[in-house]
Amino acid sequence: MSDELKVEGLVTGYGKQEIVHGISISAKPGHITCVFGPNGSGKSTVIKAIAGLLPAWAGTITLGETELTGLPVHDMVRKGIVMMPQGGGVFPRFTVMENLRMGGYSLNDANKVEERVEALIADYPNLQKRRNVPAGSLSGGEQMMVAIARALVPDPTFVMLDEPSAGLSPALVNETMDRVQALRERGVGVIMVEQNIREALPVADSVYVFAGGNRKFAGSRDDIKGDDHLMSIYMGGD
Numbered sequence: 001m002s003d004e005l006k007v008e009g010l011v012t013g014y015g016k017q018e019i020v021h022g023i024s025i026s027a028k029p030g031h032i033t034c035v036f037g038p039n040g041s042g043k044s045t046v047i048k049a050i051a052g053l054l055p056a057w058a059g060t061i062t063l064g065e066t067e068l069t070g071l072p073v074h075d076m077v078r079k080g081i082v083m084m085p086q087g088g089g090v091f092p093r094f095t096v097m098e099n100l101r102m103g104g105y106s107l108n109d110a111n112k113v114e115e116r117v118e119a120l121i122a123d124y125p126n127l128q129k130r131r132n133v134p135a136g137s138l139s140g141g142e143q144m145m146v147a148i149a150r151a152l153v154p155d156p157t158f159v160m161l162d163e164p165s166a167g168l169s170p171a172l173v174n175e176t177m178d179r180v181q182a183l184r185e186r187g188v189g190v191i192m193v194e195q196n197i198r199e200a201l202p203v204a205d206s207v208y209v210f211a212g213g214n215r216k217f218a219g220s221r222d223d224i225k226g227d228d229h230l231m232s233i234y235m236g237g238d
C-alpha cells in the first residue's frame with residue numbers, strides 16, 4: 001500500500017503576515033488532487049510550504065508514517081515530493097537540456113540524471129528538436145513543458161503542479177491534462193493548482209477549494225459538481 005501525503009492544520013505566511021490559517025489536505029499516489037480558489041487564496045503558498053520552500057508555522061506534513069515537516073527542498077525531493085512553481089520557473093538563458101538537468105540537482109548520480117533527462121525529453125518531440133537552444137527562445141507553452149518535464153526528473157512519488165496550463169493554447173491545455181492523466185496511470189500522485197477549472201475538473205479525483213487562506217471545500221469531483229453554491233461562487237457558475 002503506497003503512502004498518502006497528509007497536510008494537517010498548516011499555518012504559514014510571509015514575514016509576519018499569516019496567509020494560510022490552518023489548512024488540511026491529503027493526496028494519494030495514483031490520484032489527481034486539484035486545488036482551486038480565487039487569486040490570493042493561498043494555493044501557491046500551501047504547495048510552497050509542502051515543497052519545503054516556506055516553513056510551517058504550525059501543523060504537520062507527513063508521508064505515510066514519516067513526518068516531513070520542516071525538511072528543506074532537497075530533502076523533500078529525495079522523499080519523492082517535487083514542485084513545479086507557478087509560471088514554470090524555467091531559466092531563459094540556459095538551454096532546454098541544462099534546465100532539465102537542474103531537475104536532478106538533489107540526486108547524487110549524474111548518470112542517473114542523464115538517463116532520466118533523456119527518457120523524459122524523448123517524450124517531448126518539440127523539446128527534443130531544440131534541446132540545445134536557450135529555453136527563453138521557446139514559446140511560453142514549450143517553456144511550460146520544460147518546467148513540467150524538469151519536475152519529473154527526480155521520478156517523484158508526488159508532483160505538485162502550480163497552474164501548469166496557464167497561458168497555454170487550448171491544444172496544449174489538452175495535452176497537459178493528458179500528460180497529467182498519464183502520470184496518474186503510472187501511479188504518481190499529482191497535486192494540481194488550476195485556474196482552468198473547466199479543463200481540470202474532469203481529470204480531478206479529489207478537489208479542494210481555498211478562499212482567504214482557508215479550506216472552503218473538500219470532496220470528490222461529483223460532490224463539487226452537485227454543490228451549486230460553490231460552483232457559482234468559485235467555479236464560474238457551471
Ligand SMILES: Nc1ncnc2c1ncn2[C@@H]1O[C@H](COP(=O)(O)OP(=O)(O)OP(=O)(O)O)[C@@H](O)[C@H]1O
Pocket residue numbers: 014019037038039040041042043044045046086
Ligand atoms: N512572496 C510573498 N511575500 C509576501 N506576500 C506574498 C508572497 N507571495 C504571496 N503573498 C501573498 O499571499 C497571499 C496568497 O498568495 P498565493 O500566491 O498563495 O495565492 P494563490 O491562491 O496562489 O493566487 P493566484 O491564483 O493568484 O496564484 C496573497 O495575498 C499574496 O499577496
Ligand SMILES: [Mg+2]
Pocket residue numbers: 043044045086162
Ligand atoms: Mg498561485
